[in-house]
Amino acid sequence: MVPAQELTGRPARRSRRRAGRVSAGWITSFCLPAFALYGLFLVVPLVTAFYYGLFRWDGTQRGEFVGIGNYREILTRYPLSDEIPAALGHNVLFFVGTMAIQNTIGLGLAVLLHRNPWGKRLFQTLFSLPYLISPLIVGYIWSLLLSPTFGPINFALRAVGLDAWARPWLGEPDLALPVLIVVNAWQWIGGPMLIFGAALAGIPQELEEAAAMDGASPTRTFWSIRFPLLIPAVGVITVLTFIGCFNIFDLVYALGGSDGGPGGAMDVLGLLYYRTAFRGGSNAIGESSALAMLIFVLIFGVSLALERTLRRREVH
Amino acid sequence: MKTTLRTVPRPAGKIRAEATRPRGTRHRSLLHGAGNQLLLWAYAAIAFGPLLLVLIGSLRPNAEILRAPVGLPSSFDLSNYTRAWQTASISTYFINSLTVTCASVALCVSVSAMAAYALARWKFRGRALLAAFFLSGLMIPAKLGLLPVFYMFQSMGLIDSRIGLVLLYAASGIPFSVFVIMGFMRGLPGELEEAARIDGANEGRLFVSVVLPLMRPALAVATVFQFAPTWNDFFYPLVLLRSGDKYTIPVGLTRFFGEFAADRGTLFAGLVIALVPLAVVFALATKQIVAGLTAGMSR
Structure with a gap:
């Protein structure tokens, strides 16, 4: 009896280990470093921000517990009660505008490259080069290029006789946001192009050939065969663009300073949070933490919802 | 016939x-x-033209740029670069950026590789939860925790310290790195590891000499994708650094743009210097970049 148990016990343990069981010590030593870093510097600060937001602050001195008091305050008291909706509106326009421009051009370029593979790598590299540049540097580059008197763009416009088009691009409240959108789309267009390109390459050739044999025109083939298969790619891009557009800070800072350009025409939630946290009044900690939580819920909530609908779509 | x-x-x-x-x-x-x-x-002209204008502008004397904003350099003159590098202390910012970026990428990728391997290969309680915990960071706007980070750093003596930045950047790169490496490991058969186990290698030894070499493609993607945002980051150093000799390139540039506002040639040269490391990374790693960008698609 006893030897038999010993005999069966050992190989059983070994095979369990082979199936992926490892001692707790190894698990801890492999997972703990990442867990600790990520937890301490990413998760804990966000939880702390939530906690901070529940109190009234006097400078760095924590005062009484006010619950949702800070939230009520920032949403109802001037100037934040005006600045928050304005900044949110700019973020939304920024997101919608960026999506419209980068997806149409990105898809167009991907289709062109899919049709003529000649020089594909070269073009992909050229198109996505701005992708890697810091948004701050992109902002500085464009602020130099667009500068009213000494900027090459206005110079070129004047040179071809379009003097009326040479405008102080970043100095006019009506123009600043559209310019910001175009600059942003210019930077990120490589993403959609590559993602659409990969999706197009993944569509089996037979499908298109079959459609062509049935007499479908290239346009028809595109809209009925390729386009539906590109929808998941659109989903991925939407989530990435949403996160990017609502986290925007550097680009606006470089193009319009920390006040968000002329008359705050480019003010966005990121800048507003920065100003509230580091230039706010005595209750800056309370107010900016409440604002941070609102932005957090917005970004995290919407991207989660987008992701969910995306998954469900893919299943169907 | x-x-x-x-x-x-x-x-x-x-x-x-x-x-x-x-x-x-x-x-x-x-x-x-x-x-x-x-x-x-x-x-291609639209995408690359602006960068070309910056490059050409960096080679022209300032007086020429002010007279004619578009034009070719009259002679090959690198004095804008020497001015930006020395007088405008871009050299200091450059070295700071390089140190902080390399250290944080190394830290981030190594801890992520270990965790991702454990999560992909070992079965233990809470594994799914831990994976979800890491991956949730992909959608978390981490920068909103800036104020608590600021006070935490103040209590730890990490304000105005490059080490603080390294830790922060390493932490913020973990979700994506874990995501990429874990995905890669799941698609990889575990036979070599089994063989090493039967040969009696312990888990640490196995990881270093068998798993890490196998992971190389995923490590490359994680490295590239951690390098660029870290090199580019502006928000954290703007708040957490104070002394100019510790500035990284992006905060250094804001100061530089204030000081040299009238000297466009030097500004262009400074921008080119700031772009060089990324251009190098881009040239070396286009394949990894495409793989990383499309990683989200394979889910």
């Missing part, structure tokens, strides 16, 4: 029929192709 005579014209006719039909379409598709090429080059 008869049979050959009868059969010869047939293929010839077929060939002619085939040759005439494609000639028309080929003509059209050639035109089409030329149109496509034109569009592609036009967009």
Whole structure:
């Protein structure tokens, strides 16, 4: 009896280990470093921000517990009660505008490259080069290029006789946001192009050939065969663009300073949070933490919802 | 004879029929192709033109730029670069950025590789939860925790310290790195690891000498994708650094743009210097970049 148990016990343990069981010590030593870093510097600060937001602050001195008091305050008291909706509106326009421009051009370029593979790598590299540049540097580059008197763009416009088009691009409240959108789309267009390109390459050739044999025109083939298969790619891009557009800070800072350009025409939630946290009044900690939580819920909530609908779509 | 005579014209006719039909379409598709090429080059000009203007501007003396904002350099002159590098202390910012970026990428990728391997290969309680915990960071706007980070750093003596930045950047890169490496490991058969286990290697040894070499493609993607945002980051150093000699390139640039506002040639040169490391990374790692960008698709 006893030897038999010993005999069966050992190989059983070994095979369990082979199936992926490892001692707790190894698990801890492999997972703990990442867990600790990520937890301490990413998760804990966000939880702390939530906690901070529940109190009234006097400078760095924590005062009484006010619950949702800070939230009520920032949403109802001037100037934040005006600045928050304005900044949110700019973020939304920024997101919608960026999506419209980068997806149409990105898809167009991907289709062109899919049709003529000649020089594909070269073009992909050229198109996505701005992708890697810091948004701050992109902002500085464009602020130099667009500068009213000494900027090459206005110079070129004047040179071809379009003097009326040479405008102080970043100095006019009506123009600043559209310019910001175009600059942003210019930077990120490589993403959609590559993602659409990969999706197009993944569509089996037979499908298109079959459609062509049935007499479908290239346009028809595109809209009925390729386009539906590109929808998941659109989903991925939407989530990435949403996160990017609502986290925007550097680009606006470089193009319009920390006040968000002329008359705050480019003010966005990121800048507003920065100003509230580091230039706010005595209750800056309370107010900016409440604002941070609102932005957090917005970004995290919407991207989660987008992701969910995306998954469900893919299943169907 | 008869049979050959009868059969010869047939293929010839077929060939002619085939040759005439494609000639028309080929003509059209050639035109089409030329149109496509034109569009592609036009967009290449839009994408690359601004960068070219910066590069050309960096080689022209400032007086020339102010007189004619667009134009070719009259002579090959690198004095803008020496001014930016020395007088505007871009060299200091550059070295700071390089140190902080390399250290944080190394830290981030190594801890992520370990965790991702454990999560992909070992079965233990809470594994799914831990994976979800890491991956949730992909959608978390981490920068909103800036104020608590600021006070935490103050209590730890990490304000105005490059070490603080390294830790922060390493932490914020963990979700994506874990995501990429874990995905890669799941698609990799575990036979080599099994063999090493049977040979009696312990888990640490196994990881270093068997798993890490296998992971290389995923490590490369994680490295590239951690390098660029870290090199580029502006928000954290803007708040967490104070002394100019610790500034990284992005905060250094804001100061530089204030000091040299009138000297466009030098500004252009400074921008080019700030772009060089990324251009190098880009040239070396286009494949990894494409793989990383499309990683989200394979889910």
